[in-house]
Amino acid sequence: MKNKKWTVVVLLIVALLIAIVPLFVLKGAEFGGSDDAGSVAISEITGQEYEPWFTPVMETWIHGELPGEVESLLFCVQTGIGVGIMAFLMGRFVERTKQEKLRKVQ
Amino acid sequence: MNFRQKIIFTSSIAIAFIFGITPVTNAMHIMEGYLSPMYCILWGAICMPFLVWGYFSIKKTVAKDRKSITLIAMSGAFIFVVSSLKIPSVTGSCSHMTGTGLGAILIGASSVSILGLIVLIFQAVLLAHGGLTTLGANTFSMAIAGPLVSFGIYKLCIKLKVNKYVSVFLAASIGDLFTYCVTSLQLALAYPSEMGGIQVSAAKFLAVFAPTQLPLAIIEGILSVLVIIGLETYAQSELRGIGFLKVGEK
Numbered sequence: 207m208k209n210k211k212w213t214v215v216v217l218l219i220v221a222l223l224i225a226i227v228p229l230f231v232l233k234g235a236e237f238g239g240s241d242d243a244g245s246v247a248i249s250e251i252t253g254q255e256y257e258p259w260f261t262p263v264m265e266t267w268i269h270g271e272l273p274g275e276v277e278s279l280l281f282c283v284q285t286g287i288g289v290g291i292m293a294f295l296m297g298r299f300v301e302r303t304k305q306e307k308l309r310k311v312q
Numbered sequence: 313m314n315f316r317q318k319i320i321f322t323s324s325i326a327i328a329f330i331f332g333i334t335p336v337t338n339a340m341h342i343m344e345g346y347l348s349p350m351y352c353i354l355w356g357a358i359c360m361p362f363l364v365w366g367y368f369s370i371k372k373t374v375a376k377d378r379k380s381i382t383l384i385a386m387s388g389a390f391i392f393v394v395s396s397l398k399i400p401s402v403t404g405s406c407s408h409m410t411g412t413g414l415g416a417i418l419i420g421a422s423s424v425s426i427l428g429l430i431v432l433i434f435q436a437v438l439l440a441h442g443g444l445t446t447l448g449a450n451t452f453s454m455a456i457a458g459p460l461v462s463f464g465i466y467k468l469c470i471k472l473k474v475n476k477y478v479s480v481f482l483a484a485s486i487g488d489l490f491t492y493c494v495t496s497l498q499l500a501l502a503y504p505s506e507m508g509g510i511q512v513s514a515a516k517f518l519a520v521f522a523p524t525q526l527p528l529a530i531i532e533g534i535l536s537v538l539v540i541i542g543l544e545t546y547a548q549s550e551l552r553g554i555g556f557l558k559v560g561e562k
Contacts, residue, residue, distance in 0.1 A: 213477075214541060221534040224527045228400045247520045248346065248503055258345025262440035272440055280439055281396050288392030292539075295386055299546035 341450045342495060344436070344443025347502050355498070356448030359425075362456045366425040373419055377553035380419070383543075387415030388427045390539060394532060395431065401524040409532040410491050413484030414539055416459035417466045418556060428455025453494035462487030477537045485533030492521040 265271055272280075347355075373380050394411035401407055415424040429451050436442045442450045462483040469479030500514035543551055551557040 210541060210545075214538060217534045217538055221531045224531050225399045228402050228404070228527070232400075232402070232404045247517055248499065258343065259348075260345035260443065260445045262344045262443055263437055264440045277439065281398075284396040285393055288389045288396065291385055291389035292393065295382055295389075296542060296546065298382075299543070299550075303546045 341432070341435075341442030341454070342446040342498060344440065345445055346443075347446050347449055347498075349445070351498075351502050352445045352448055354448070355446075355452050359429075359448050359451045359456060362422060362425050363429060363451075366422040369420055369422040370426055373423060373554060379550050380554045382547070383418055383550050383554055384415075384423065384427075386539070386543070387418050387424065388431075390414050390536075391424075391427055391431055394535060395435075399528055399531065401527050403524045405524055407521075407524045407528055409528050409535075410454050410458055410488050411532065412454060412459045412491075413462035413487040413532065414480075414536040416462040416487065417480055417483055417536070417540075418551075419554060421456075421459040421463040424459040425451070425455045428459070431455075449498050450495075453498060454491050457494040458487045458491035461490040477540065480537050480540050481533035484536035485529040488529040488532045489522070489525060492525045493518065496521055 370384065373384070391411035391414075394409040396408070398406040398408045410428075412424050412428055415427060429447075432442055432447060432450050432455065433444075436444050436447060436450075465486055466479050466483035469482060470476070474482075496514050496517035499517045500510045503513055504510045505513040505516065544557070548557060
């Protein structure tokens with residue numbers, strides 16, 4: 207059990223390091239989405255700027271691109287919902303295990 | 313409401329949330345309007361049988377053991393979280409994980425295709441990432457091809473008696489990478505290079521996506537292992553219900 211705890215801690219630290227280190231090593235990098243890199247590669251291959259034949263429905267609805275701030279808001283909402291569900295379910299599991307153990311002792 | 317009904321009710325709310333409000337964005341998806349209508353329809357058609365299979369598979373899992381709804385919700389929520397986190401990578405651009413590997417290991421590749429599709433639809437509609445016209449192609453790469461590879465690798469590793477956590481790690485990270493390989497191939501098919509054709513084109517797209525995604529694939533592998541460890545510690549009965557743990561196995 208104790209062994210497992212250490213595994214978890216070490217794995218978490220490794221995951222965090224992989225995510226954070228590039229930010230400090232590659233100073234001044236843009237960190238744009240690889241999405242844009244894809245469209246750049248397309249125009250390189252075809253030799254001309256590609257004109258998408260369909261615009262995202264959201265942009266049609268609001269007549270323009272989604273504002274950056276609103277986009278990050280939607281991102282946060284998404285993360286929040288996901289984390290909420292996971293934390294809720296995990297919390298239930300943890301508490302249930304505790305109760306089961308208590309019942310066994312009695 | 314008795315306890316059992318309450319569980320079902322709360323899980324259904326959780327699922328409603330996953331299915332209802334899912335502005336997931338995946339940077340690696342093929343952008344709206346970037347595939348010709350022929351390819352849009354082609355990829356959509358290829359996805360259909362998998363989605364039907366996935367629907368029945370979810371139904372069967374739930375009918376077998378209603379408690380497994382919580383694990384389906386968990387897999388959905390995991391896809392939700394990791395695909396919203398754009399993480400800086402060694403190439404100086406950001407990308408994010410798919411999160412479908414964990415679900416494929418837990419509830420099977422076909423069931424994940426449904427979760428992935430719903431995630432993709434809402435992302436295409438709300439966040440203008442991916443797109444409705446490229447939905448078929450994106451569903452195939454992220455929600456079908458990736459999970460299938462994850463599932464296959466996991467089963468293979470278990471057969472070869474590899475450590476369970478190592479298997480989960482390999483399955484999740486290779487599945488994540490494979491998603492990008494499929495995306496590159498899809499783009500290459502649509503945009504073959506004038507000199508060298510599809511192969512040269514595929515190599516070019518892969519060169520854009522792969523180095524960015526490699527570290528993220530490793531993170532996804534690690535996170536999947538962490539979730540599995542957590543579930544094994546606290547949700548053994550659910551894991552037995554879906555056959556992840558054998559009866560009597562600790």
